[in-house]
Amino acid sequence: MSSAPDILADAVERALRSAVGAENAGPAIIRPCADPKFGDYQANGVMALAKRLGQNPRALAEKVIAELQFSDVSEPPTVTGAGFINFRLTPSFVTRQIAAATNDERLGVPTVAQPKTVVIDFSSPNVAKPMHVGHVRSTIIGDCLARVLRFLGHRVITDNHLGDWGTQFGMLIIGWKRFRNDEALQQDAIGELERLYKYVNDHKELRDDAKAELVKLQQGDAENHEIWQKIIDLSMQEFSKTYQRLGVSFDHTLGESFYNPMLKDVVEELKRLNLARESEGAMCIFFEDNPELKKTSPLLIQKADGAFLYGTTDMATLKCRIDQWHPDEIVYVTDARQQLHFKQVFAAARKWWEKPPDLRHVYFGTILGEDGKPLKTRDGTPVKLADLLDEAEERALSVVTEKNPTLPLVERQQIARAVGIGAVKYADLSQNRTTDYVFSWSKMLAMNGNTAPYMQYAYVRVQSIFRKAGATKADIATVSLEHAAELDLAKHILRFPETLHAVAEDDKPNWLTGYLYDLTGKFSAFYENCPVLQSAEPTRSSRLLLCRLTADVIKRGLNLLGIEVIEQM
DSSP states (O other), X not given: OOOHHHHHHHHHHHHHHHHHXXXXXXXXXXXXXXXXXXXXXXXXXXXXXXXXXXXXXXXXXXHHHHHOOOSSSBSOOEEETTTEEEEOBOHHHHHHHHHHHHTOTTTTOOOOSSOOEEEEEOOOOBTTSOOXXXXXXXXXXXXXXXXXXXXXXXXXEEEOOOBOOSTHHHHHHHHHHHHOOHHHHHHOHHHHHHHHHHHHHHOGGGHHHHHHHHHHHHTTOHHHHHHHHHHHHHHHHHHHHHHHHHXXXXXXXXXXXXXXXXHHHHHHHHHHTTSOEXXXXXXXXXXXXXXXXXXXXXXEEEOTXXXXXXXXXXXXXXXXXXXXXXXXXXXXXXXXXXXXXXXXXXXXXXXXXXXXXXXXXXXXXXXXXXXXXXXXXXXXXXXXXHHHHHHHHHHHHHHHHHHOTTSOHHHHHHHHHHHHHHHHHHHHHTSOTTSOEEOOHHHHTXXXXXXXHHHHHHHHHHHHHHHXXXXXXXXXXXXXXXXXXXXXXXXXXXXXXXXHHHHHHHTOTHHHHHHHHHHHHHHHHHHHHSOSTTSOTTHHHHHHHXXXXXXXXXXXXXXXXXXXXXXXO
């Protein structure tokens, strides 16, 4: 079914072509009204068009209104300000749309007409090191974007670009050979590997030996390659446990080592195309034609000693993804500190390919402690992600036990897992990803406010209505939106598709968390003002349909955030 914004946009575009000529008219921009008193939607862009054509914007808006043609989608539109066109949906249109959404397993969300192939690069931990709190943002933001894009109908390819190659492996290999504790390795593989690395790194007399072991690895030494593979396997076993807890999976896990054989050829091709040139012995890509980057350092792709760098690997990775998957878009989800690096990689790609994919760096801020500094343990080290998730489940179990002490322990633990992990995810996804945010257990586990526990409880509360309702005709009811609170809730439900498109377009999951929080508020107003179970038929069944649709949207929305719903709390 066509959404209200799509219908309005088509009507406004036709009216614009009629008012100013097809050669002058541009696409219509339909946005929700910032202030509901003006209506439900607003057509923007008339003022910019009027300015370009040298016309009075308000007069042009009135002219567009006169040309508008649609049935009963909207009440007669109005003009406010310098030329904003406002639309208020008619109850009959909302009723038809809600009825259609109720009978649609996709809840009124159509798949896109032109699906894209989108590669999403996220998480990317380093082998032989524990995943820490810094990895949680990349992991859950990337997973959420993948879920939303897939639901909208795009072909999504997720890739976990592991840090599994580099100078650290010389230290790890010599540590493995000389100082390995097999008992510790069995009990905590990542902890033991981390200890080995630190031990060798702290003893300068071992560094030359470590370099020699690295060279042997790079030259294909069988013993060192076997040790390297064991280190990767042990690391992946630990990473997999964390990903399983988070409900995150990947289509591919292609680490830096996968691209290592390609690096020499990439450098040679960039040199042959005159995209890279020598500077002080190193091979670099310069950006003299880029106003933003021309004053920055160049992108180094080979050091004077012949060694390759992150930039080389990223260029090789990009080439491989384009050659193998032919993507329309490639999205990199990393922290904000890598902004300059990716601007350079993307600029280099635009030199290399005439029409590269749409390359986007979805960056995020830092998780802060309540002291306003990056979140760390008392000894100043990053908080391990596994420890963070353990504490989330423990704290959630305390809350669940306090609320439902008579529930069997196994059930309380299952609820605590969903609530605790969900709280960590939701607290992160509800932020504007580009900013830092303060990590607060009390806020993220609160049963009120914009939190996962509140959203999960809202779902449980709606579900409880159906347990009390017993037999119902809700599945065959005719929708009737007679009360203002019913209409308001219904209109908000219909905004689910446009919310998901906003998440996809802006790479911001907080559009979805904000939508869901507002949905629960509108449902509360509806439930307080519109008796459901106490109403006579057919009103009772119609309102039960609204309840069902609300629960389904909450469940689907939380699922797209990677958060479980539960049937009781």
